[in-house]
Amino acid sequence: MRQIFTVGRGQFDNIGDAMLRRQLFSWLRESGRLHIFVGNCPDGYEECLGVTSEDVTYRDLGTWYRAAVNEGLAGRASYAFKPGEIQLSLGGMKEHLVVVPLLALLRARNGRVVRVGSGAKSLAPLPRLLMRPSIALSDLTRWRDDETADYLGAPAMPDLAFGEGASTEEIAAGGRRDVLVVSVRDDKGSPPYPSPEALQAVREFAARNELEIWTITQVFQDDRRARRLAEDLGGQVLGWQDRIRHDEHEAALRALYRRAAMVVSDRLHVVIAAFTEGAVPVAGLVQRSTKIARHMSTIGVEDISVDLLGRDTDALTERLQSLLGRREEFFGHLTDARERLDQVRLAILDTLKGANQPADGSGPAAVRPVPATPAAPAPVRASTTPTSARPRPLVHHLGRVGDVAGGMTQVLNGYLDGPFENTDVTVLTTRGNPGDVATGVRRALGAAVRIARLRSTEAVVVAHLSNRGSWLREGALLWWADRRGLPTVAHLHGSSFVPFARRHPKLVRTVLRSADQAITLSEETSEVVRAALPVDRVDLVPNAVPVATATANSENLVVFGGAVGRRKGVDVLLAAWEQLDLAAAGWRLVVAGPVQEPDLVRDLPGVEFPGALAHDALVELLGRSRVAVLPSRGEAMPVFVLEAMAQGNAVVATDVGGVAEVVGPDTGELVPAEDVAALAAALDRVCRDDAHRERLAANGRTAVAERFDTSVVFPALERIWIDALQRRDWRNR
Structure with a gap:
């Protein structure tokens, strides 16, 4: 043994x-x-x-x-x-x-x-x-x-503690959730205590949601502060008085967590333990710390911090209420985290x-070696059927995964979910959240270190590029991988790439010449790339989406998905909606996405602005809606349009970038960009003419299944990755 x-x-x-x-x-x-x-x-x-x-x-x-x-x-x-x-x-x-x-x-x-x-x-x-x-x-x-x-x-x-607690099925089953758990650390040096306004916000939130307030001690030194908090909040306390046995105290804590609707704490493992028993996780901070945020971010849970030193009671109360409303999103990430832990x-x-095999490698069974430092923070989804005795190539994608807004991110999420017959897929995280420059720099440098450790005979590096910061960051890493002798692929995204390339031709050529192969999403982009690479090294491959089984599409909803700003044409969409009386006919317009230009958010009949939705929530919304709209001023190959068609929506979109390669006369309504009257007329047709709408939706689903389903696109991508590996083999000889 x-x-x-x-x-x-x-x-x-x-x-x-x-x-x-x-x-x-x-x-x-x-x-x-x-x-x-x-x-x-x-x-x-x-x-x-x-x-x-x-x-x-x-x-x-x-x-x-x-x-x-x-x-x-x-x-x-x-x-x-x-x-x-x-x-x-x-x-x-x-x-x-x-x-x-x-x-x-x-x-x-x-x-x-x-x-x-x-x-x-x-x-x-x-x-x-x-x-x-x-x-x-x-x-x-x-x-x-x-x-x-x-x-x-x-x-x-993911942190190991995510694997503890109630099963996913037990959490989903619900049950009584009548407790709000609160704790604040009491480290050496006496950290700050929550402000009176924050304490009032906690009380008001608990009262609004009919929750009992309980303060707890999971770390013994916090016991005194837990008792003070209970007194100030008018709640009850589960302390660790006289240091009862560890196992008994943990059992009591978990029993309480199983009743909790929410946990608010600045202790990482208080948040995680309660989360794994079904409580919505909130990082309640009394001092500057990113510890909880970075550990939760690793599993895709973002933006859960609350400032317990804040002075605005109403804002803090509403913040807690909004976090409670994200329950379904959070527990989807817990399921994913447990799969990664497995x-x-x-x-x-x-x-x-x-270690049980003889040192010479012989033995009764061959064991697949596990690399000491494989190059990805995201899980590797391995396929099962190698094509030869050569080690299966591991394709390293440069970018970001998780439930983050952005077409490139959703493309990479799809790669991790999708089966590839002859390669394994992983992601090298190269950026932080939008605006987080420091984290982005650290992750890009970390990716550079990992690239230096890869072997050219077993690894392919795919840089997902758009323009500006993406071009400089992932472009530099593509150049570095090329200098290391690794097989390289440039995968071009984004509506702004073509004008960017025309403004910076020398920079674009320098980066593209580091690629053994290039993948584009539109013929327009292909023309630009062919100025830097031979024709046989440029392939036009569309984005892919899994085609859903038939859905009910039972609600009179028009759904927009994307950043709420003028580049995506939200101003044109709202102007068109104002010309129509669809709200009176029972139709609603849902403008879903992060708000980049707040002045566009207006109170209009039948219009809702839910803000940024988790990707699964957006797809679920498309499964209920009948019409999807994307009035952008610029696109490459919009994933939102493909997902909408795959979910059985009739699509109305603008004729920009590669959209016309997806939406044709029989599969949707295509209108000129910035044309309010044309957009209004198209929306009116698809909403009022049931037969027309259903024909477009059915044809659209069929078109996506034939041309854009993962079963069609993924093999084409895989061939390009392997071509890059073979081309580099020849160059390295």
């Missing part, structure tokens, strides 16, 4: 530390017997860790270390770093420094080393240098947030299983 050595000791007065280790230990047991250093832990701590009778626990570090050395010399030992926060100081990194000789021994004796679920508290150059030896000796590394992954140079994963579990099994 494989002997797996790990550390269970942590902050004994912090339930969150035990949650992380318990999840990891349950995975490790699938590969061997655990040897856990627990130190002088209090009663109930081992039970909270989930220690079983099959595990071996150690109170003394020296005894544990000697046992690891002995088993390592015998060729039976592997090592797993404890998950959690790494204090990047000499004291905080002692595990990572002390075990370096042990790791070297284990690796020399066919042992394996895994490090999953850790994150850095601070990002400083010297500690990173000191971490390098233990990172280099790890067979599998996964950090628990994107910033740590960018800083220390390995992929990100992939990490399988990667651990794969890695540790390799």
